[in-house]
Amino acid sequence: MRTLGILLAAGASRRFGAQDKLLADWEGAPLVVAAARALEAAGCDALLALVSSDAVEAVLPAPFRAIRVAPGLPLSHTWRAARDHAQQLQAERALFMLGDMPSVSAGTIRTLMADDGGSRACVFDGIPMPPALLTADDMRGLRAEEGDQGARALLRSLPHNSLVPLTAEEARDIDTPKDLCRDRVPPVVRP
Secondary structure: OOEEEEEEEOOOOHHHOOOOHHHOEEOOEEHHHHHHHHHHHOOOOEEEEEEOOHHHHHHOOOOEEEEEOOOOOOHHHHHHHHHHHHHHOOOOEEEEEEOOOOOOOHHHHHHHHHOOOOOEEEEEOOEEEEEEEEEHHHHHHHHHOOOOOOOHHHHHHOOHHHEEEOOOOOOOOOOOHHHHOOOOOOOOOOO
C-alpha cells in the first residue's frame, strides 16, 4: 500500500467540558466529519480512524475503518497505535490528520502528498504540526517518543522545504467551546 490516511480522533476532550468536542456542531455536522472529509478527499489508498468513542465511530464517513483505543490515554499512545497499524498494513507512508482541526483544506493535504521525498508536515507561525505525512522509515523511528508528545520531535526536525504552510483558519485547533467561534483568533496547535 502506498499511502494510508489516518484520522486521530481518540482524544479525551478534557478542556471542552462534558461534551465530546469531536461531536460538537461544525457547520451543521459533527466536528470530526470535517477533518474526515478533507482526509478522504486527499486520495489515500485506505483510511483509518483511531477512536475511543462509539459515538465518534458512528459518525465517520463510510470509507473509514475504525480502530479502537482505550479512552483517556495520551496522544503518544494514539500515535503509536496508528503507526503500528500503518506498519501492519505495510504502508509506505501515512498521512496523519487530527480530528479537531476541521478547517484544513483538502488542497493542503494533497500538497503534503504531492512530493515523493521524505516526511512532510504543515507549519503555522514557525511551528511544525499535523497534518503530517510520515514515511515508513520515520514511523519506525517514533518508537522512542514518550509522554504526550506524539511525533513532535520528528516534525520539529524536518527541513524547512518539507513544511507546507497553513493559513490561520486551517491551523484552528478546537479545544474549548469558545474555539468553535469563527471570529476567534485560532490557537496554535501543539503536536
